[in-house]
Amino acid sequence: MWNTLSRMLRTGLLTEPLPKLSEARSVVEGLPLEPMQQNLLNILGRALCIRHVDAGSCNGCELEIQALGNPYYNIEGVGIKFVASPRHADLLLVTGPVSVNMEEALRRTYEAMPEPKLVIALGDCGACGAAFGSSYASRGGVSNAIPVDKTVAGCPPSPPEILRAILDLIRPAADEV
Amino acid sequence: MAAEKTDEQQVKMFGNLACSRIRVDREGWISTAEQLSESGARLLTLWGTDDRDQAGGFRIDAAYLLSDSVLVVEHRMVDEGEPWYPSLAGLFPVALRMQRAAYDLLGISTNESDDRGWLRHGGWPQMVFPLRRDVDGSQQYPVVSQPYSFVSVEGDGVHEISVGPVHAGTIEPGNFRFSVVGEKVLRLEERLGYTHKGVAKLFESLTQHTGHRLAARVSGDSAIAFSWAYCAALEAITTTTCSARALALRALALEHERLANHLGDLGSLGNDAGFAFGFTHFSKLKEDLLRANSVVFGARYLMAFVVPGGVAADLNTEARSLLLELYDALETSVINLRTIYDNHAGLQDRFREAGRLDRSTAKRLGAIGLAGRASGLACDLRVDHPWAPYTSLAVTMMTQKGGDVAARVQIRFDEVVESLRLCRALLTENDSGVIQATVPTAQSNQLGMGIIEGWRGPVAVVLETGRDGGIHRCHTHDPSWQNWPLIEHAIIGDIVPDFPLINKSFNLSYSGQDG
Numbered sequence: 001m002w003n004t005l006s007r008m009l010r011t012g013l014l015t016e017p018l019p020k021l022s023e024a025r026s027v028v029e030g031l032p033l034e035p036m037q038q039n040l041l042n043i044l045g046r047a048l049c050i051r052h053v054d055a056g057s058c059n060g061c062e063l064e065i066q067a068l069g070n071p072y073y074n075i076e077g078v079g080i081k082f083v084a085s086p087r088h089a090d091l092l093l094v095t096g097p098v099s100v101n102m103e104e105a106l107r108r109t110y111e112a113m114p115e116p117k118l119v120i121a122l123g124d125c126g127a128c129g130a131a132f133g134s135s136y137a138s139r140g141g142v143s144n145a146i147p148v149d150k151t152v153a154g155c156p157p158s159p160p161e162i163l164r165a166i167l168d169l170i171r172p173a174a175d176e177v
Numbered sequence: 178m179a180a181e182k183t184d185e186q187q188v189k190m191f192g193n194l195a196c197s198r199i200r201v202d203r204e205g206w207i208s209t210a211e212q213l214s215e216s217g218a219r220l221l222t223l224w225g226t227d228d229r230d231q232a233g234g235f236r237i238d239a240a241y242l243l244s245d246s247v248l249v250v251e252h253r254m255v256d257e258g259e260p261w262y263p264s265l266a267g268l269f270p271v272a273l274r275m276q277r278a279a280y281d282l283l284g285i286s287t288n289e290s291d292d293r294g295w296l297r298h299g300g301w302p303q304m305v306f307p308l309r310r311d312v313d314g315s316q317q318y319p320v321v322s323q324p325y326s327f328v329s330v331e332g333d334g335v336h337e338i339s340v341g342p343v344h345a346g347t348i349e350p351g352n353f354r355f356s357v358v359g360e361k362v363l364r365l366e367e368r369l370g371y372t373h374k375g376v377a378k379l380f381e382s383l384t385q386h387t388g389h390r391l392a393a394r395v396s397g398d399s400a401i402a403f404s405w406a407y408c409a410a411l412e413a414i415t416t417t418t419c420s421a422r423a424l425a426l427r428a429l430a431l432e433h434e435r436l437a438n439h440l441g442d443l444g445s446l447g448n449d450a451g452f453a454f455g456f457t458h459f460s461k462l463k464e465d466l467l468r469a470n471s472v473v474f475g476a477r478y479l480m481a482f483v484v485p486g487g488v489a490a491d492l493n494t495e496a497r498s499l500l501l502e503l504y505d506a507l508e509t510s511v512i513n514l515r516t517i518y519d520n521h522a523g524l525q526d527r528f529r530e531a532g533r534l535d536r537s538t539a540k541r542l543g544a545i546g547l548a549g550r551a552s553g554l555a556c557d558l559r560v561d562h563p564w565a566p567y568t569s570l571a572v573t574m575m576t577q578k579g580g581d582v583a584a585r586v587q588i589r590f591d592e593v594v595e596s597l598r599l600c601r602a603l604l605t606e607n608d609s610g611v612i613q614a615t616v617p618t619a620q621s622n623q624l625g626m627g628i629i630e631g632w633r634g635p636v637a638v639v640l641e642t643g644r645d646g647g648i649h650r651c652h653t654h655d656p657s658w659q660n661w662p663l664i665e666h667a668i669i670g671d672i673v674p675d676f677p678l679i680n681k682s683f684n685l686s687y688s689g690q691d692g
Contacts, residue, residue: 062348063441099374101372102372105371132379
């Protein structure tokens, strides 16, 4: 126990500021966390809930989504959490080209979400099918299966790029409040 | 390394390991397998090919790992309306799913009674076999969902739990059907194939010099292993010699891939056993490594690093000191965290005896790679069949006898420390030189094999060249083919809530298997 506690103390807090938004308005490098959390609270009254679906990815994008949970990015500290059920989700984060074998499961997950729902297609494959394209086994980009609000390029996109895309998508609504 | 006849039948084959090839008839297909099974050989991979465009009918190949080499056994099914070959599943249980996949892609069947689709879930018509030459791979079909007959368990109080294909966490899709009494698992049956993206058909539309990009994306967590295996096959066919510097950099990247995955798994295993502290600290270490990758290799995940003839870029000048410092920091932290894991009673209580796979079951099922080593099977190609630069690195093989989650945790700790040693050795040697050799275009109909021990186990790419720099057939194999069936055995008698922990302790690839 002493060993565990001393390691915690020695490691300290590692969480970094949020990545800059892509638009240039009133933004300095590294957003403080508190206003974002307050905005999320104002809109939703709770955390932003994300459901992730791998619609046929190579697992590269999954690794970078998982990295958002590490102490440097600390995505839960911002007020964003991953949920197990689409019925609890505000945002669907989809990776991969849509394989024909996952098409129905993806659509059913999307349909199970309550309105209003947001969808991000993650990675080059999610955006357009990339190396896998459209074929007997792949439908290509996510927008060929369900409506998509935002795409994030990259193979795989880095955690700050994923986080920035999520913030970009919810920020306009937050600003209105 | 020109293909030369070693005896009447056995022909030397191109590969980064010693490979040879033998052609057999239908009886020979099964009698060779019997002899190989008796001699303790392991089935590495199995694939089919449509050679009808070369008047060769359909072909089935099986690659076996022998103690000192790889033997490819080839059988041609010429002049047959309904091409078939005898099933190997009785001798090598791991063959079953590969044979079902070969049927889905090519329509070549076996005498096996289990004829359920493995890769085909109704996404294309039953009589369309996409890997056949006369089938247009870009054609799309509406999905016609089909029921899948899982084996059912009957009895008092037995019920089924279906999990997936969409899982509760940020992981890949697959379907697990548990038959349980109370919490206790009586039977688990896996259904995979959900991420099938038609990789084999896609390869045939690429050139020999662009195939490595697709290979890197067969399984994103093993990008170096797959792209190296592809390039090794192509380089063997074209007798290209990579510089020592290029090979050292490939090995450095491969060990980084091993480190990143092991560190991530060690954290997730702590997390799945209720010890969030472990996830926090190991995910920090993994992030440190990925950020270093970004600085020294130019990317966190090295999808574009290994190219035919060598690597895309050399390390920059500050890389060496930055990496050596990182390795020291990682080693100190990992040793400290290992003490914490080892002394944590609650954690060890979850790890020990969970998901136990004894040595004889592992052997019978053909376990391979990390999961095999955790059940006492000494198999690591870096040691058994070393290829350059591993020939001069004297890798120490790590094994455990327990076969439980605890053993698979310990193996990862041991391999992290050994990988750090290898990384240091690779940095001190050959720190300059050419990084990319020119790879000529190969003649058509040359067969080469690249086999690389990735972090899960041996990754294999079989490349057969086509005309004008094209690809006739490219088969990719992830060790998850061997190890997925192990989980069905490891879980028996454990409780459902232990499944995520047991599954994570194997951490197998869905995409690598589905192809």
